[in-house]
Amino acid sequence: MASALTSRRSFLALTGLTALSVSLTAACGADGSGGTSADGKVSFDWWNIATTEPGKSLFPEISAAYTSAHPNVAIHTTSLENEAFKSKLTATTSSGKLPDVFQTWGGGVLRQQVDAGLVEDLTDVLDWSSELTPVSLQAYQIEGRTYGVPYDIGMVGFWYNKKLFARAGITAPPATWAEFLDAVGKLKAAGVTPIALAGKEKWPGHYYWAYLAMRVAGLPALQQASTSKDFTGAGFVQAGAHLKELVDLQPFQPSFLGAGYATPGGQAATMGNGKAAMELMGQWGPSVQKDAGADLGADLGFFPFPTVDGGVGKATEVFGGGGGFALRKGAPKEALDFLRFFVLENQAKLLASNGYLPVVKGAESGLTDANKKVVADSLVKATGFQLFLDQAYPPAVGQEVNDSVADLIAGKKTPDQVTASITEAAKSA
Amino acid sequence: MPSSVPALAKERTEDAVPVRRPPAPGRPSPRGWRDWAAVAWFLVPALVLFLVFVLAPIVVAVFTGFYKWGGIGPLDDFVGFANYTRLFEDRVFLGDLGRGLYLIVLSLTVQLPFALFTAVLLNQRLRGRAVYRMLFFAPYILSEVVTAVLFTMIFLPGSGMADHLAGLLGLESLQGRWLADPSTVMPTLFVVMVWKYFGFHMMLFLAGLQSIPSEILEAASLDGAGAWQRFRHVTLPLLGPTIRISVFLSVIGSIQLFDLVWVMTAGGPNHSSETMAIAMFQFGFKRYQVGYASAISVVLFMISLVFSLFYQRYVLRRDLSGAVTSGGGR
Numbered sequence: 001m002a003s004a005l006t007s008r009r010s011f012l013a014l015t016g017l018t019a020l021s022v023s024l025t026a027a028c029g030a031d032g033s034g035g036t037s038a039d040g041k042v043s044f045d046w047w048n049i050a051t052t053e054p055g056k057s058l059f060p061e062i063s064a065a066y067t068s069a070h071p072n073v074a075i076h077t078t079s080l081e082n083e084a085f086k087s088k089l090t091a092t093t094s095s096g097k098l099p100d101v102f103q104t105w106g107g108g109v110l111r112q113q114v115d116a117g118l119v120e121d122l123t124d125v126l127d128w129s130s131e132l133t134p135v136s137l138q139a140y141q142i143e144g145r146t147y148g149v150p151y152d153i154g155m156v157g158f159w160y161n162k163k164l165f166a167r168a169g170i171t172a173p174p175a176t177w178a179e180f181l182d183a184v185g186k187l188k189a190a191g192v193t194p195i196a197l198a199g200k201e202k203w204p205g206h207y208y209w210a211y212l213a214m215r216v217a218g219l220p221a222l223q224q225a226s227t228s229k230d231f232t233g234a235g236f237v238q239a240g241a242h243l244k245e246l247v248d249l250q251p252f253q254p255s256f257l258g259a260g261y262a263t264p265g266g267q268a269a270t271m272g273n274g275k276a277a278m279e280l281m282g283q284w285g286p287s288v289q290k291d292a293g294a295d296l297g298a299d300l301g302f303f304p305f306p307t308v309d310g311g312v313g314k315a316t317e318v319f320g321g322g323g324g325f326a327l328r329k330g331a332p333k334e335a336l337d338f339l340r341f342f343v344l345e346n347q348a349k350l351l352a353s354n355g356y357l358p359v360v361k362g363a364e365s366g367l368t369d370a371n372k373k374v375v376a377d378s379l380v381k382a383t384g385f386q387l388f389l390d391q392a393y394p395p396a397v398g399q400e401v402n403d404s405v406a407d408l409i410a411g412k413k414t415p416d417q418v419t420a421s422i423t424e425a426a427k428s429a
Numbered sequence: 430m431p432s433s434v435p436a437l438a439k440e441r442t443e444d445a446v447p448v449r450r451p452p453a454p455g456r457p458s459p460r461g462w463r464d465w466a467a468v469a470w471f472l473v474p475a476l477v478l479f480l481v482f483v484l485a486p487i488v489v490a491v492f493t494g495f496y497k498w499g500g501i502g503p504l505d506d507f508v509g510f511a512n513y514t515r516l517f518e519d520r521v522f523l524g525d526l527g528r529g530l531y532l533i534v535l536s537l538t539v540q541l542p543f544a545l546f547t548a549v550l551l552n553q554r555l556r557g558r559a560v561y562r563m564l565f566f567a568p569y570i571l572s573e574v575v576t577a578v579l580f581t582m583i584f585l586p587g588s589g590m591a592d593h594l595a596g597l598l599g600l601e602s603l604q605g606r607w608l609a610d611p612s613t614v615m616p617t618l619f620v621v622m623v624w625k626y627f628g629f630h631m632m633l634f635l636a637g638l639q640s641i642p643s644e645i646l647e648a649a650s651l652d653g654a655g656a657w658q659r660f661r662h663v664t665l666p667l668l669g670p671t672i673r674i675s676v677f678l679s680v681i682g683s684i685q686l687f688d689l690v691w692v693m694t695a696g697g698p699n700h701s702s703e704t705m706a707i708a709m710f711q712f713g714f715k716r717y718q719v720g721y722a723s724a725i726s727v728v729l730f731m732i733s734l735v736f737s738l739f740y741q742r743y744v745l746r747r748d749l750s751g752a753v754t755s756g757g758g759r
Contacts, residue, residue: 255607265586265589396716396718406697407699
């Protein structure tokens with residue numbers, strides 16, 4: 001009896017163990033990288049961040065159109081929310097294996113992946129790159145080589161409430177920093193909160209410092225600083241000092257330090273509900289205003305970041321970013337063909353969905369939304385482009401820019417301390 | 430850790446009255462190797478899971494804590510204790526330690542007495558006490574994220590309920606500050622913590638109170654002890670084991686606090702509500718400084734471990750038999 005019991009016990013234990021090891025092996029085996037099988041069938045993975053409309057229904061539509069035209073190709077799609085995508089891709093990257101086609105924003109993270117030898121160099125195979133606008137490609141080019149294909153591009157500028165500007169007696173959008181500070185003063189005098197800012201999230205604040213650095217020190221200085229890892233130049237300190245001039249006017253909505261961006265009561269809602277006169281935000285600004293607050297409609301206008309007297313930067317130099325796809329080293333060539341189909345042949349569809357801005361030359365004429373048109377036109381006329389600093393630089397440096405500038409805005413750091421902290425982070429990154 | 434709480438609590442309340450059970454009669458003397466082999470077999474799945482998901486990550490974290498590593502590529506930049514020296518020179522991190530201590534002190538001096546007071550109150554013959562118990566315990570069942578989002582709305586500047594109430598109470602100076610002002614953010618967070626967790630401690634105390642035999646209290650009354658004397662000299666000592674467990678859980682919970690803070694303030698404004706766990710997440714997942722983040726996690730782990738061991742050894746010794754630190758003696 002006893003031995004029968006024991007053997008049944010060991011049988012149960014063995015069964016449990018087998019089940020466990022089988023599931024573990026299965027988990028390890030499911031790496032799902034693409035490849036060609038003997039019968040000419042090709043399959044590849046596609047990781048994107050299209051979890052909200054319009055991409056949520058548009059992306060599967062495009063991939064279905066591609067596979068029905070190419071029956072030998074199967075696309076395995078994984079759609080993840082922005083932040084979830086970033087953590088999952090970080091984990092995947094550290095295992096040394098990337099999905100065949102994956103969302104990228106270019107810049108510092110892409111460079112780390114390229115340096116680790118994980119990303120396909122597209123420079124020689126991308127024979128249709130001349131059809132894309134140079135500005136949209138720039139974020140994916142590292143030392144003259146191209147590692148990604150853009151499907152969206154945009155820029156940051158001031159979205160403003162025309163009605164509130166008129167109430168404060170401001171007739172034309174400010175073109176210089178001095179005029180801008182003057183306008184802030186007028187708005188305050190008229191009892192209007194001049195600027196909405198999401199202090200809790202930090203990244204919206206870094207736009208001010210980055211744009212001021214572009215306007216004062218110039219684009220080459222920003223690129224130079226990131227290679228020499230030295231941000232202590234006079235231009236950068238001056239950018240901080242100009243930002244401090246603005247902060248000293250107390251232009252932001254009450255309790256802005258605790259405000260989120262798209263959350264209830266946050267920056268976009270404050271702006272959309274007409275409780276602040278302007279916000280410095282990317283091309284997505286109006287749609288988030290509508291989502292979190294209300295649609296300002298014809299009252300909403302756009303003007304580029306003002307120039308600074310004595311600075312070297314021009315008003316046509318823009319700051320922004322977009323979205324693109326990169327390929328894993330060794331991804332099947334059909335994956336690149338799919339990207340061509342996605343970007344070139346579906347450009348009109350992407351624009352019509354009102355969620356994306358054109359990356360194909362001349363496609364901006366297809367835009368219907370007035371605000372999107374202004375942004376697209378500014379991008380076409382752009383004479384220089386700087387990617388968001390928290391994406392252009394290695395993550396540790398980008399986050400330090402966000403943190404230090406947030407401290408400057410809260411009065412906890414001086415302009416000198418901001419540049420010193422960023423330099424320290426750059427040197428140790 | 431929440432998952433282990435019910436088991437612990439149950440064990441405590443069962444022998445809250447220190448009556449030692451006699452050893453089970455007729456228990457077979459030393460087990461045969463077959464029994465041990467069977468036990469080992471049954472332990473294998475649990476052990477494998479424990480090794481893979483608990484022990485291995487700890488070892489890996491200690492290991493990567495000695496490297497400068499971005500999470501990608503080979504671990505080849507050994508820096509020794511540099512991550513740790515950097516950590517203890519970082520004013521923000523030292524602030525994190527201070528804020529951990531702040532939460533611990535407030536939890537022990539405000540939250541637990543409050544929970545005890547409510548428990549004693551709800552242990553009386555009170556009309557509808559079951560309803561009150563349920564209401565006070567309900568917040569504990571809510572997920573941390575739901576709680577945090579809820580309180581973000583309540584503390585919303587301008588239109589939130591907190592601003593409205595402050596206005597009614599004539600506390601206009603508080604309006605619009607709450608989570609948005611470095612000087613009010615920690616007390617505000619603490620209020621949310623108390624709201625969320627005091628019901629749990631109240632339940633522990635209630636269970637403890639109910640295991641106190643009424644005969645003892647009656648005897649004390651007959652001897653002429655007043656209500657306060659009965660509480661001070663009978664109830665409180667007999668509640669000792671429960672209180673000690675409550676203190677333990679409060680301290681560990683305060684040290685490891687993450688989700689409530691992350692959703693409500695993300696550690697802001699300007700690090701004024703950052704905890705150690707938040708710093709670890711920031712460096713690991715936002716800045717990709719995985720080596721440095723590992724060092725933070727090791728410090729967090731060591732603080733929790735050292736506290737747990739000392740607490741078990743010197744405070745819980747009477748309550749927990751057979752714990753790692755009890756030295757085998759009973």
